[in-house]
Structure formats: C-alpha cells, structure tokens
Amino acid sequence: MLEQLLIFTRGGLILWTCKELGNALRGSPIDTLIRSCLLEERSGAASYNYDAPGCSYTLKWTFHNDLGLVFVAVYQRILHLLYVDDLLSMVKQEFSVIYDPKRTLYNDFDDIFQQLKKEAEARAEEMKESKQVSKPMNNNLARKQGNVQNGNMDGGNKKKSGGESRNDLDGENFKGHPLENGNLNNNHIGKGEATTIGKNNGKENGISNNGAFDVNKLQKLRSKGGKKTETVANKVSKEETKKTTKKNRVWDDSPKEAKLDFTDPGSENGEQHISVVSADQGESMMDKDEIVSSDNESESEDEETAKDNKIDGKKKGWFSSMFESIAGKANLEKSDLEPALKALKDRLMTKNVAEEIAEKLCESVAASLEGKKLASFTRISSTVQAAMEDALTRILTPRRSIDILRDVHAAKEQGKPYVVVFVGVNGVGKSTNLAKVAYWLQQHNVNVMMAACDTFRSGAVEQLRTHARRQQIPIFEKGYEKDPAIVAKEAIQEASRNGSDVVLVDTAGRMQDNEPLMRALSKLIYVNSPDLVLFVGEALVGNDAVDQLSKFNQKLGDLSPSPNPRLIDGILLTKFDTIDDKVGAALSMVYISGAPVMFVGCGQSYTDLKKLNVKSIVKTLLK
Amino acid sequence: MDKEKLDELKIQLQQLLNEAQEFVQQIPPAQLCTAVGVVLFTVFLFTVMYYLLKHRSANTILLTGLSGSGKTVLFYQLRDGSCHQGSVTSTKPNEGRFLLHSEANKLQKGKMKHVHVVDVPGHSRLLAKLDEFLSRAAGIVFVVDSVEFLPHLRIASEYLYDILTNASVVKRKTPLLLLCNKIDRVTAHSMDFIRRQLEKEMTVLSSADTSDEHTLGVVGEAFAFSQCHNKVTTAEASGLTGDIYHLEQFISECVKP
Numbered sequence: 001m002l003e004q005l006l007i008f009t010r011g012g013l014i015l016w017t018c019k020e021l022g023n024a025l026r027g028s029p030i031d032t033l034i035r036s037c038l039l040e041e042r043s044g045a046a047s048y049n050y051d052a053p054g055c056s057y058t059l060k061w062t063f064h065n066d067l068g069l070v071f072v073a074v075y076q077r078i079l080h081l082l083y084v085d086d087l088l089s090m091v092k093q094e095f096s097v098i099y100d101p102k103r104t105l106y107n108d109f110d111d112i113f114q115q116l117k118k119e120a121e122a123r124a125e126e127m128k129e130s131k132q133v134s135k136p137m138n139n140n141l142a143r144k145q146g147n148v149q150n151g152n153m154d155g156g157n158k159k160k161s162g163g164e165s166r167n168d169l170d171g172e173n174f175k176g177h178p179l180e181n182g183n184l185n186n187n188h189i190g191k192g193e194a195t196t197i198g199k200n201n202g203k204e205n206g207i208s209n210n211g212a213f214d215v216n217k218l219q220k221l222r223s224k225g226g227k228k229t230e231t232v233a234n235k236v237s238k239e240e241t242k243k244t245t246k247k248n249r250v251w252d253d254s255p256k257e258a259k260l261d262f263t264d265p266g267s268e269n270g271e272q273h274i275s276v277v278s279a280d281q282g283e284s285m286m287d288k289d290e291i292v293s294s295d296n297e298s299e300s301e302d303e304e305t306a307k308d309n310k311i312d313g314k315k316k317g318w319f320s321s322m323f324e325s326i327a328g329k330a331n332l333e334k335s336d337l338e339p340a341l342k343a344l345k346d347r348l349m350t351k352n353v354a355e356e357i358a359e360k361l362c363e364s365v366a367a368s369l370e371g372k373k374l375a376s377f378t379r380i381s382s383t384v385q386a387a388m389e390d391a392l393t394r395i396l397t398p399r400r401s402i403d404i405l406r407d408v409h410a411a412k413e414q415g416k417p418y419v420v421v422f423v424g425v426n427g428v429g430k431s432t433n434l435a436k437v438a439y440w441l442q443q444h445n446v447n448v449m450m451a452a453c454d455t456f457r458s459g460a461v462e463q464l465r466t467h468a469r470r471q472q473i474p475i476f477e478k479g480y481e482k483d484p485a486i487v488a489k490e491a492i493q494e495a496s497r498n499g500s501d502v503v504l505v506d507t508a509g510r511m512q513d514n515e516p517l518m519r520a521l522s523k524l525i526y527v528n529s530p531d532l533v534l535f536v537g538e539a540l541v542g543n544d545a546v547d548q549l550s551k552f553n554q555k556l557g558d559l560s561p562s563p564n565p566r567l568i569d570g571i572l573l574t575k576f577d578t579i580d581d582k583v584g585a586a587l588s589m590v591y592i593s594g595a596p597v598m599f600v601g602c603g604q605s606y607t608d609l610k611k612l613n614v615k616s617i618v619k620t621l622l623k
Numbered sequence: 624m625d626k627e628k629l630d631e632l633k634i635q636l637q638q639l640l641n642e643a644q645e646f647v648q649q650i651p652p653a654q655l656c657t658a659v660g661v662v663l664f665t666v667f668l669f670t671v672m673y674y675l676l677k678h679r680s681a682n683t684i685l686l687t688g689l690s691g692s693g694k695t696v697l698f699y700q701l702r703d704g705s706c707h708q709g710s711v712t713s714t715k716p717n718e719g720r721f722l723l724h725s726e727a728n729k730l731q732k733g734k735m736k737h738v739h740v741v742d743v744p745g746h747s748r749l750l751a752k753l754d755e756f757l758s759r760a761a762g763i764v765f766v767v768d769s770v771e772f773l774p775h776l777r778i779a780s781e782y783l784y785d786i787l788t789n790a791s792v793v794k795r796k797t798p799l800l801l802l803c804n805k806i807d808r809v810t811a812h813s814m815d816f817i818r819r820q821l822e823k824e825m826t827v828l829s830s831a832d833t834s835d836e837h838t839l840g841v842v843g844e845a846f847a848f849s850q851c852h853n854k855v856t857t858a859e860a861s862g863l864t865g866d867i868y869h870l871e872q873f874i875s876e877c878v879k880p
Contacts, residue, residue, distance in 0.1 A: 011742070012695040012713030034712040035690075039748050068715065104699075104707045394748045401781055409827055410777070 002081070003057060003074045005113070006030060007095060007106075010068040016095075016106045018113060027052030029074055033059050038070075040594065041391045044363025049077060062088045064096055065372040066331065071095070083124035090116045284440040285602070285610040332372050332380065340384040341366055344622075351621050353584030354543045357591050365391055389618055392587065396614045398596030402570065404532070408446055408501055411531060417449075417495040418502045419528060421488075422572070423521060424536035425548055426509030429574035429601060431460065433536060434504050435467035437572075437599065439606035441502055442471060449500035451491035452477040453484035453524070454508040464506055471606075474498065484508070485524040492528060505530065512551035522559040525566050534598065535568045537589055538575045545588045553593055568593055573612070574601040581620050586612065682720075683739045683759045684874050687786065688766030689779050690745040693804040696862035697766065697870065698742040706863060716752055717742040723871055738878055747778075758791040762798050762877030764870065769803040769811035769859075772820070780824035787851060796853040800873045807861040818857050822846050 004025055007016040029050040037048050038061075048059045056077045062085075063070055071092055073084050094112050341362045348358040365387050374383060401407075404418075411418040420437070422430040431454070438448045450468050452475060454460035461477050468475035476491035488505050495503045507524065510517035525533060535552060537545060549568070557565045571589050579585075586597055597612040647655070686694040695710040698717050720739045741760075743753050757763075765783055768775070786792060787799070801821070803814050826846040848855040858869035 006711075008711050010713070010715040011717035012710045012744075013699060013717075014708045014710060017708060031691075031712050034714060035746065039712075039714060039746060104703065393751060397748050397750060399747045401778065403781075406777075406781070406828060409830075413827070 001075070001079065002084070002087075002117075003076060005071070005073045005087075005091070007069060007071050007091070010070060013104065015069070015099075015104065016109055019110060025057070025074060026055040029057050029059055030072060033061070033072065039394065041361055041364040041395050041591070043367045044360055060084050060088060062092055063367060063370070064092050065368060065370055067096055067099055067101075069095070069099065081124075082127065083120040086123060087116060087120040090120065281439075281605055281607050284436070284443055284607045286440050286599070287443075332369055332374055332383075334366060334370055336380055337366050337369055337384060340381045343381070344384060344388055348584060348587075348621060350582075351584040352542055352579070352582035353621070354546045354588040354592075356543070356546055357588045361388070361391060361395075361591070385622060389622060392618045392621060393614060395587065395591055396597075396612070396617060399594065400596065402596050402598045402611075404441075404598065405444055405446075407531065408441070412501050415496075417492060417500055418532070419488075419492055419505065419530040420502065420532045420534055421505045421507060421525060421528075421530045422534050422536055423507055423552065423568075424509060425511055428509065428536045428538045430454075430509065430536045431463050431467070431506055432604060433572055433574055433599070433601045433609070434464070434506050435471070436601060436606050436609040438467070438473055438504055439471055440609055442473070446502055447500045448473050448502045448504060449491070449495045449498075450475045451488055451503055451505045453487045453491075454506050455480050455482045455484055455487065456508040460506070460508070474500065484520065485527045488524055488528045512548050512555070515555075518552075518555040519559045522556050522565070525556065526560050526562055529566065533566055533569045534572050535570070535589075535593070535595065536572045536574060537585065539573050539579045539583065539585045540575055541585050543588075545585050546592050549589055549593045568595050570595050570598040572599045572601065573597050576600050576602040577608070581623070583617050583620050586617055587621065682737065682878050683741060683756065683761055684877060685756050685760040685763045686740065686742045686766060687753060687763060687782075688745050688802075688804075689768065689775055689782060690747075691771070692745060692766040692768040693862040694742045694745065694766050697764075697802075697804065697860070697867065698740060700862055700865055700867055701738075701740055701871070701874075704865065712746060713742065713744040714746075714749070716744060716756070723874065738874055740874075745782075753786075754789075757786070757789050760792075760797050762800070762873065763792070764800045764802050764873065766802045766804050767817055769805050769813075769817060770808050772812050772817055776820055776824060780821050780828060783821060784825055784828045787853075787855075792853065798854040798856070798873075798877055799851075800870070801848075801855065801857040802870060803857070803859045804862055806859045807864045807866070814857050814859050818848065822848060 002018075005018045006014060008014045008030075027050065029052075032050055033048050037043060037045065043061070043063070046060070048061075050057045050059060057074050058077045059072055059074050061070060061072045069092075071088050073088055075081050075084065091113065094116065095106075095109060098106065098109065344365075345358045345362045348361070349355060365384065368391075369384065369387050372383075374380065404420075408418045422434050424430050434450065438450060441448050448471075450464050450473060452461045452464045454464075455478070458480075461479065465475055465477065467473075476487070476494050478487045478490070484507060491505065492503055505524075505528075507521065508517075510521065512518070533556075535549065537548065541548070553567050556567055560566070571593070573586055573589070576583075586600075589595075590597060600610050600612050602608045602610060686698060688694055690712055695713050695717060696706040698719070699706050699710075701723055702719055702721050718739070718741050720737050722737055741756050743749075743756060763786065765786065767779060772779075783801075791797075792799075801818065803811070803817050805811055822845065829846055848857075856873070858873065860867050860870050
C-alpha cells in the first residue's frame with residue numbers, strides 16, 4: 001500500500017497530495033529526497049531509500065520537465081510494490097492534462113487518482129499471475145526467483161521493460177542465480193545511501209546487457225562477494241600472528257647484522273649544526289584570484305555543431321534537422337537525447353571522469369530534459385550541453401563553506417586548536433601538501449603545529465621535521481612504531497598548551513581494502529574528533545577514485561564505535577600540474593563523496609596550492 | 624578676419640537652408656506625412672520599451688535566505704494570501720509579477736504598481752542563481768528561520784555577508800530587510816537577538832575576510848548594520864499564519880520611488 005503520493009512544482013509548491021492515504025509521513029522524506037538525490041544529480045537512479053527512527057520508506061519519482069512538475073510516491077520499504085512506476089507515469093499523463101500554472105487547488109484529481117490506482121494494481125496482479133504461469137523445463141526455480149527479485153530491483157529501470165530483462169536472464173541461465181544472491185548481499189551490506197543504489201543500478205545494467213564482457217563482470221562480482229568473507233577471515237588470523245615480531249632471515253653463517261638504522265645519532269640532537277634557511281617563497285597561490293578567459297567558447301561550439309551535424313545527419317537527414325532546429329520540436333524524447341548524451345559521456349570519459357559517474361550524470365541530465373519543449377533556434381546538442389553544464393556546476397559548487405580561515409577563527413574564539421587530519425592512499429602527496437597548507441596558514445598569521453602520526457613509513461617523521469624547520473613551525477613527533485591515535489591526542493594537548501591555533505596531523509598512506517589499517521584510522525578519528533577530515537587524492541587517478549572514496553567513507557562509517565561517525569569532510573586534490581586538461585578526477589571524487597574540493601595542489605613548492613575554480617573546471621570538462 | 628569667416632559660414636548655412644526648403648516642398652505631402660509618421664512611431668516604440676524595461680527592473684524584490692527559512696511560503700502569501708498545501712525544498716526560483724494580495728482587495732484611488740517578486744532557492748548548491756537576480760533587485764529580503772536560528776548561524780551570516788559585499792548591491796545601495804520568519808512558534812528567538820547575533824558573526828567574518836573587494840563595517844570596531852551604506856532594517860513575520868504586514872510595507876517602500 002502506498003503511503004503517500006505527492007505532486008509539486010520545481011519551485012517548491014505542493015499541488016496535490018492524496019487525501020485518502022492520509023498517513024502523515026514520519027521524518028521529512030521528501031525534503032531529504034530533494035536535497036540528497038535530485039540536487040545531487042542522482043535523479044537517474046531508480047529509487048531512493050529513506051531511513052528515519054521508526055520508519056523506512058522507499059521513494060520513487062518522475063518528472064514532467066516541460067511543465068516543471070515532480071511526482072513522488074512513498075511506500076514502506078518492506079513492501080515491494082510493482083505498480084508504482086506504472087502508476088506514476090499514468091498520474092503524470094493525466095495530471096498534465098488538467099494542469100494550469102495559475103491553479104493551485106486540484107481536488108478533482110482525487111477521483112481520477114483512485115481510478116488510476118485501481119487500474120495499476122489490477123495490472124500488477126495480472127503480471128504477477130502471468131509470470132507464474134510460464135514454466136520452461138530447466139532452471140525453473142532459478143528463473144522465477146531471479147525474475148521476482150529482478151523485477152523489484154529493476155523496477156525503476158526505464159530503458160527496459162520487464163519482458164526484456166526476463167529474456168536477458170535466459171541467456172545468463174546458471175550464472176544468473178548465484179549473481180542474484182551476490183546482489184542481494186550487496187543490498188543488505190550497503191547502507192541505504194544513494195551510492196550503493198547507484199552501484200546496484202550499475203551492476204543491473206551490466207546484467208541486462210549481453211556480451212562476453214559481462215561474463216567477466218559476473219565472475220568478478222561473484223568472486224568479490226566471496227572475497228569479502230575471505231579477507232575478513234584472513235585479517236583476523238593475520239592480526240593474531242602479527243604479535244610475534246619478525247626475525248631477520250639468516251642465509252648462511254654470516255654474523256647477525258646490526259639493526260638497519262642508518263640515521264645519524266648526532267642529527268637528532270644536532271639541529272643547531274645545520275643552518276636552515278627559512279622558507280619564504282612569496283605569496284601562496286591560494287590568495288591569487290584566477291582570471292577565467294571566456295573567449296574560446298564560440299570556437300569550440302562551432303566544432304561541436306560540425307561534429308553533431310554528422311551524427312544527426314545519419315539519423316534524419318540534414319534538412320529535417322535544420323527545420324526542426326528552427327521551428328522547435330514538440331517534445332524531447334529519450335531517443336533524441338541519446339546520441340547527444342552518448343557523445344557527451346564519451347567526452348567526459350576522455351577527460352578522465354570515472355565511467356560510472358559519467359553514466360549516472362548522463363542519466364540524471366536525461367531525466368531532467370525528457371519531455372521538455374525544445375526552444376526554437378536551438379539544437380538538441382546545445383540544450384543538452386547547457387543542462388550538463390548546469391548539472392556540473394551544481395555538483396562542483398560546495399555544499400558548505402570551504403573557507404578554513406573562518407573556521408579557524410571560530411575555533412580560536414572557543415579556545416581550542418583546529419585539528420585537520422590528512423588521510424589517503426599511499427603516495428598521493430599528503431606530507432607535501434600538508435606543508436603547503438601550513439605555509440599558507442602561516443601567511444595569514446595563524447599559529448600552526450604539525451603532528452607526525454605517520455609512524456610506519458621510513459623517513460616520514462624526518463620529512464615533516466624538515467618542512468617544519470624550513471617554515472619554523474613546531475612539530476610534535478614520537479618517532480616510529482607508536483600508536484598514531486595516541487600521538488595525535490598528545491599533539492593536540494601540546495598544541496592547546498603552547499597556544500597553536502591549528503594542528504595538522506599527517507597519517508600513513510593506506511589502501512582502502514586494508515581492514516586493520518582502516519580500523520586504526522577510524523580509531524584515530526574517533527579518539528581525537530578532528531574538525532576537518534581531509535581526503536588527499538591525486539588528480540591522476542582514474543576509475544579507482546570512486547572505489548577509494550566510497551570505501552574510505554564506508555569503512556570510516558562502519559568501523560567507528562560511535563553512533564555518529566565522522567566521514568570525509570573535504571578533498572585535497574594533488575598533482576594537478578601533471579594532468580593537462582584531464583580534470584575529471586575532481587568531478588568523480590566530488591560526486592561520489594559529496595565533499596567539496598578545498599585545496600588543489602599544483603606543484604611541489606610551498607606556494608603551489610590553490611582553490612578550485614568551478615567555472616574553469618566545467619569549461620575544461622565540456623571542451 | 625574672423626568676422627569675414629563667420630559671415631561666409633552664415634551665407635553658406637542660409638544657402639543650405641534654402642536648398643533644403645525647396646527640396647522639402649518638392650516632395651508630395653503624402654510621402655512626407657508617412658515618413659514623419661514612421662519616425663515618430665519608432666521613437667514612441669523605443670520610449671515605451673525603455674520605460675517598460677526600466678519599470679521592470681525597478682520593481683524586482685528578491686526573497687533570499689537559507690533553505691527551509693520559509694521563502695516559498697512567503698511568496699505565495701504575497702501572491703495569493705494563503706500558503707496552499709505547503710511547500711518543499713525549491714529547486715528552481717519562483718518568479719511572479721503581481722499585485723500584492725492585500726492591496727488587490729483594497730480599493731485604492733491611486734495607481735497600484737505590480738511587483739515582480741522572485742523567490743530564489745536557498746540551497747547551497749543553487750547559489751549561482753542568486754547572482755543573476757542581485758543585479759536587478761530593487762529590494763532584498765533576507766528571510767531567517769527564528770526557530771532553528773542558532774545551528775545555522777554561521778552559514779546564515781556567511782550568506783548575508785556575501786550578499787552585502789556583492790558588487791551590484793554595494794553600487795546600487797539596495798535596501799535590505801532582515802525578516803525573522805516563523806514567529807508564530809513558541810520557541811522563536813526575538814528580532815533583536817537575531818540581529819545582535821548576526822552582527823557579532825559578521826564582525827568575525829569581515830576581519831577574517833581576505834579576498835572580497837568590498838569589506839563591511841569599520842576596521843577595528845564591532846560591526847553594526849547601521850554601518851552599511853545601504854539601508855538594513857529588521858522585521859518579524861509569520862508565513863504560515865499570514866502575518867506579513869512589515870514585509871508588505873517594505874515592498875511598497877522599495878517599489879514606490
């Protein structure tokens with residue numbers, strides 16, 4: 001049974017709610033849907049799960065882009081209603097007939113809605129019965145299970161109808177069955193967030209396509225499902241054996257070597273002997289405003305239209321497409337949008353945007369353009385381009401303030417040091433960029449202190465010590481092989497004692513799949529509750545960005561003992577000078593985590609730190 | 624010498640005038656009338672269009688504020704006198720050119736001006752939309768949720784700071800109304816409390832600010848809204864119950880001159 005069905009405008013006014021289903025919704029599912037899904041460009045997803053204390057709803061929606069209306073249906077998650085999509089599209093059709101921009105009351109729609117609901121329910125009953133009737137010889141059970149489950153999860157897949165997905169499953173046969181289990185596992189393991197739904201959607205798209213590629217994907221998925229349980233078991237046994245220290249392997253009768261520590265015993269005390277020139281390399285690039293040049297736009301558009309002309313020409317013929325572009329087409333259909341969207345998706349992928357992200361973005365843009373009237377004298381490609389530009393700007397615009405100086409001032413007033421923790425995988429540039437941030441903060445008269453909590457990698461503490469000495473910043477270090485969480489805690493206490501405003505905590509690089517290291521990281525964050533958890537990612541990363549960020553967030557959420565775990569608050573994008581115009585990693589990271597890009601590292605000297613210029617990135621992505 | 628030149632010029636001008644007069648007299652009167660008529664008509668058209676455009680831009684009132692502060696409800700109160708069945712988070716701006724609902728009911732002898740009200744979504748992802756409208760605004764209303772004020776104090780003050788330091792707002796000295804909405808609730812903070820808290824936050828912001836060209840307030844002193852070059856006033860309102868008298872007053876003040 002539906003909980004509620006709402007119709008509202010994009011401007012926010014509720015036009016109609018079903019009065020028969022009078023249950024008030026607990027929490028605020030609609031607002032949460034708009035904020036976390038529609039405004040985050042995930043409107044191409046099939047459904048959205050909303051969890052609040054005491055209720056768990058699933059929401060499905062559809063748009064009428066021409067009139068600017070949104071139709072949302074809410075129902076309990078435990079019920080798997082099959083007729084919701086059908087009902088939504090019928091409601092959309094009927095309502096657009098009686099819609100008038102000046103009217104705000106639509107009481108006459110109640111009867112129409114009752115009728116439509118009965119029809120939809122009846123049709124769903126018929127489909128269920130017809131599915132049970134068809135029974136071929138083998139794989140009886142497997143297919144039925146697969147179909148029902150596929151129907152539930154594929155329910156929102158607008159591109160394929162139920163019949164088609166059934167046929168595709170025929171091809172998969174035996175492999176289909178264990179895959180469904182794997183998929184179900186993913187459904188239960190992952191939380192009710194849009195990211196996991198998006199992932200499932202991606203995997204379902206993989207199911208419904210045919211081809212050898214998907215067989216490999218299936219095997220990978222199956223092995224991934226199995227690997228999860230394996231790795232957990234392995235890690236547990238590894239942790240126990242790790243307690244016995246490693247003995248050096250002796251090959252022959254050669255005498256035992258001395259400890260492999262070549263650091264000069266004198267240098268730890270002999271800081272006075274080395275004369276260090278304090279670094280003053282001028283103004284950090286953070287404070288220089290970038291001038292965005294807007295002259296190249298027209299040239300690129302001409303090239304664009306030439307290319308799209310060729311694509312369009314093959315479909316319809318030059319004359320009819322020109323005529324349509326002048327007169328304005330009646331309504332944009334999905335088939336019209338597809339070539340333009342595909343071209344756009346390929347272009348995004350050549351700019352190093354992760355494939356999954358590009359796909360989801362294109363679906364979201366398609367959902368927002370379908371059914372819209374094309375204005376005269378515009379081509380489809382330019383409309384799609386404008387919509388995509390809008391969407392990209394929206395995603396890259398930060399959701400919260402990224403001005404750290406204001407936050408530092410606020411913490412200063414409260415008398416506590418502002419703690420920033422740098423996390424990331426190996427070799428992305430955490431220590432280098434930590435030094436750059438320290439330099440920038442120093443230029444704004446902030447007292448900085450560094451904390452060397454990378455107690456694993458050889459030379460990490462010395463590296464930070466060198467940076468600290470060059471900038472004349474106090475550094476808190478405890479050497480190697482200490483618990484990083486305790487080192488950080490003591491560093492923060494030291495900072496509040498000696499009056500430092502900011503503490504920059506450097507951690508060891510770790511892979512997102514490494515369970516004990518991620519556990520140690522979440523312990524560090526839980527114990528010290530930093531003000532800012534900064535994920536350092538390099539701009540060279542490709543599809544792995546999606547995996548890194550989502551796994552980091554997931555592990556930080558799962559392994560934290562507190563009920564409100566701290567997740568990643570911001571992203572620091574490094575090695576930006578090494579990519580020419582392939583800036584897509586920024587987009588992938590922001591999309592998958594929702595965290596804004598706070599800094600961009602573009603070189604190895606202290607001044608090479610700048611802010612992300614949203615307009616120039618969007619321009620570069622769509623060039 | 625000069626006098627001679629002047630005389631020469633005079634003679635030349637007179638000759639030209641005579642020639643022009645002859646030429647004009649030669650043209651049949653019908654053509655002349657139509658030519659003059661066309662010229663007059665185009666001039667008339669241009670003045671009308673200019674007047675309309677000027678009229679439009681002078682009448683735009685902007686409703687801004689954080690997401691969830693009640694702008695859409697206020698918009699519909701202004702337009703229709705009721706908030707209908709409620710509202711959800713806006714994803715697009717609501718624009719409307721109408722007579723204020725309360726004024727439409729009254730019978731006024733003087734001419735009633737149509738007001739162009741724009742409700743800009745407050746969600747942080749849609750900040751870019753605000754800039755489009757700021758340059759055309761005759762008055763800005765910053766709506767604040769009086770109930771859930773303190774948790775969002777930082778973000779609200781940053782938003783307000785960005786508006787007050789916007790180049791077009793500073794240049795045109797657009798009047799700003801700080802509207803404390805939702806006062807019908809029991810736990811709503813008072814107008815003065817909200818104003819004082821915002822002023823405190825803005826002091827911190829203006830001292831920490833490094834990039835903006837325009838800074839607010841006097842360096843070294845605590846910030847007060849009276850220090851702004853554009854007029855900043857405070858008022859209370861309740862969108863749900865329809866208590867929007869002060870808001871309407873502000874609008875009619877901005878639109879009248």
